[in-house]
Amino acid sequence: MNEIRKLAVSAIGYGFIDPAFLPEGKDEYHLRNLQNRSGISYRNLSAYEIEVLVRNNNTSDDWNKIQVSDLFNPELVKNCKFFGLVRIGKLESLALQHHNVTHPVGLYNSTIISCDFGDNVVVDNVKYLANYIIGNEVLLLNIHELHTTQKAKFGNGILKEGEDEAVRVWLEVCNENAGRKIIPFNGMLPGDAWLWAHYRADKALMDRFKELTQLRFDAQRGYYGKIGDRCVIKNTSIIKDVWLGSDAYIKGANKLKNLTINSAPDAMSQVGEGCELVNGIVGYGCRVFYGVKAVRFVMASHSQLKYGARLINSYLGNNATISCCEVLNSLIFPAHEQHHNNSFLCAALIMGQSNMAAGATIGSNHNSRAADGEIVAGRGFWPGLCVSLKHNSKFACFTLIAKGAYSSELNITLPFSLVSNDEGNNRLVVMPAYWFQYNMYALARNAYKYVDRDKRTRKRQYIEYDFLAPDSMNEVMTAIRTLERFTALHQRNGDAGGLSDAELEQEGRVALQGDTSGLKAGIRAYGFENAGRMTLLTKVPEAYRIYRELVVYYAVMQLLSLQQEQGLTSFDALKAALPAMPARGHWHNVGGQLMSDDTVQGLIAGIKNGTLESWKAVHALYEAEGARYAEQKRAHALACLLEQLEIGMDGFNETVFNSLLPQVLRTKEWMVAGIFRARAKDYENPFRKMVYETDAEMNEVIGHLDENSFIAQQREELETLRNTLARLWK
Structure with a gap:
């Protein structure tokens, strides 16, 4: 049966902290x-003020426990019940207006227990308000329950004094069996979540993460909830143990429990109608509205949940949007888009700049005796309409998956690929470098769009949005060798003949740089699918050429950027500014921020040995590495180039550099032409045009092709490159 305790009425508003946990010499x-x-100086009520309050149908268990500022107006407090120590700031005869709601300042028709109020607040019809500190010019209207408990943790996965480990809140990301669970905390960045979920075998590191999180917060009981200045809360049922930053707006929510909702004047957060949020952290500038249900979650800044979305045991990165659908046990990096009611994502690590199409089902992970499957997808992951994937699967950067049910595990190592399920011929088909051949517009525009849509006002991590970056280019370098090896095997009918991988790659390199007419029908790939059927690689010579051109383009563009930044006027000056021994190395996507393996290992060592003594120190290292990233990326690009040219820094001279410049210009011209061509197809395809009576109607609806601002921008960049190279040649 329900436990109903009987207390004296005089006990209401007192004893907030269990005496067993009250520090010696301290009161509650x-x-x-x-x-x-607030800085407000409070005083006791005067006899006249008490008389006015009583006349206005207010009650208090002890009028000496009501304290007010010198500018308190008792006429603006009506029909309220006060219990415990209540402190009230300035109340003036004016009204506060927010959107279309205008209400006179004051406290009306509410039960108020042990709370502090700032200046000129509006409180009306709050049926139960207890243990909150409320800022200035706050509107609280029509709320059933708004209170804080003595053990409130405000969404942080910490323990208060005397609590058992069993009550700690964890997020079970990336895997449903809790093997990668992490502890949420206010300020948790995507990189923090990735490090914690990734390095599971390092027990000392896991213990330090837990320790840093617990040390970040005070374990004492008795913290009050806070509602920041200019917050508006109206028509809401239950708010319990919620910490609310300034300028937040909550309207019509069903239940908000154990949360921190960060908000600020320049990054206002909003929670709307029908939402239920429990055990979570909401970052700055987030929007949650229309029937969302989220439990055990972190929303990084400027992310959105809307239209009935479900987010459970998941971390959602910055500038990401999830609508309508269901997302479980996932770690999602920044700039993720998922808008369709019939998409589903479960047990996945999605590394950002991703888009889940309608009907995409990334969640069929019960293919063994335990719920231990995972999906790992690099940046730019895009499963198309009605794609169903089987766990475990792994995808390189910018993988596009065509419609189909993929019944076997996949390991797609070629970046920028299109993956298709050829059911008629019972084979998997992979087209490497698809984006550059057929949809350059989308690839380039997305990179521009993500930068433009990055609304973060507090950029702790430098997020890479360029599709040519250390993570994708390392995959390109690997893909070049893979295509060479598979080409040699194709010519040998699948028999390596005892040759090593390096020997096969050399043989394939010769073939791919010669007559490739025998490769037009495609070649066989190995290790891409856990199935007996064949995997066919198409457009291999084209992809091989594109990959190699991208390496040169990536490197030279980085060198040109250095030349312009530092105003270098000769190749010798340029070379002197470059590292003597550039190393490509292994790179990690640490929550959207790219870091070399050396940096990550140093970060881990610093956490374990105490050099990085707090999460704040970890975040400072992120920022420091972000400041160094351009230099590191440049060194990586140079290392890729030298590896492809098979030379060292001694062999990298002015003649070699100048010989690459025309190729870079041709690549940029080809890219810009591809961007225009990909978009022009939408204006030329008769099946696209048939819904319009005239070209004028089409141009009015979708805009003139010649007025496309992104294409114009790309042409400007091309002209700038031409001018830059002309000056160098001169």
Whole structure:
């Protein structure tokens, strides 16, 4: 049966902190007094003020426990019940207006228990308001329950004094069996979540992460909830143990429990109608509305949940949007888009700049005796309409998956590929470098779009949006060798003949740089699918050429950027500014920020040995590495180039550099032409045009091709490159 305790009415509003956990010499208000930074000087009520309050149908268990500022107006408090220590700031005879709601300042028709109020607040029809510190010019209207408990953790996965480990809140990301679970905390960045979920075998590191998180917060009981200045909360049922930053807007929510909702004047957060959020962290500038249900979650800044979305045991990165659908046990990096009601994502690590199409089902992970499957997808992951994937699967950067049910595990190592399920011929078909051949417009525009849509006001991590970056280019370098090896095997009918991988790659390199007419029908790939059927690689010579051109383009563009930044006027000066021994190395996508393996290992060592003594110190390292990233990326690009040219820095001279410049210009011209061509197809295809009566109607609906701002921008960049190279040649 329900446990109903009987207490004296005089006990209401007192004993907030269990006496067993009250520090010696402290009263139950000691933390509250520290939290209240309003600067308001409170005093006791005068006899006249008490008389007015009583006349206005207010009651209090002890009028001496009501404290007010010198500019308090008792006429603006009506029909309220007060219990415990209540402190009220300035109340003036004016009204606050927010959107279309206008309400006079004051406290009306509410039950208020042990709370502090700033200046000129509006409180009306709050049926139960307890243990909150409320800022200035706050509107609280029509709320059933708004209170804080003594053990409130505000969404952080910490323990308060005397609590058992069993009550700690974890996020079970990437895997449904909790093998990669992490502890949420306010300020958790995508990189933090990835490090914690990834390096599971390092027990010392896991212990340090847990320790850093617990040390980030005070374990004392008795913290009050806070509602920041200019917040508006209206028509909401239950708010319990919620910490709310300034300028937040909550309307019509069903239930908000154990949360931190960060908000600020330049990054306002909003929670709308029908939402239920429990055990989570909401970042700055987030929007949650229309029936969302989220439990055990972190939303990084400027992310959105809307239209009935379900987010459970998941981390959602910055500038990401999830609508309508269901996402479980996933770690999602920044710039993720998922808008369709019938898409599903479960047990996945999605590394950002991703898009889940309608009907995509990334969640069929119960293909063994345990729920231990995972999907790992690099940046730019795009499963198309009605794609169903089987766990475990792994995908290189910018993989596009065509419609189909993929019944076997996949390991797609070739970046920028199109993956198709050829059911008629019972084979998997992979087209490497697809984006550059057929949809350059989307690839380039997305990179531009993500930068433009990055609304973060507090950029702790440098997020890479360029499709040519250390992570994707390392995959390109591997893909070149893979295509060479598979080409040699194709010519040998699949028999390596005892040759090593290096020997096969050399043989394939010769073939791919010679007559490739025998490769037009495609070649066989190995290790891409856990199935007995064949995997066919198509457009191999084209992809091989594109991959190699991308290496040169990536490197030279980085060198030109250095030349322009530093105003270098000769090749000798340029070479002197470059590292003597550039190393390509292994790189990680650490929550959207790219870091070399050396950097990551140094970060881990610093956490374990105590050099990085807090999460704040870890985040400072992220920022420092972000400042160094351009230099590191440039060194990586140079290392890729030298590896492809098979020379060292001694062999990298002015003649070699100048010989690459025309190729870079041709590549840029080809890219810009591909961007225009990909978009022009939408204007030329008769099946696209048939819904319009005239070209004028089409141009009015979708815009003139010649007025496309992105294409114009790309042409400007091409002209700038031409001018830059002309000056160098001169």
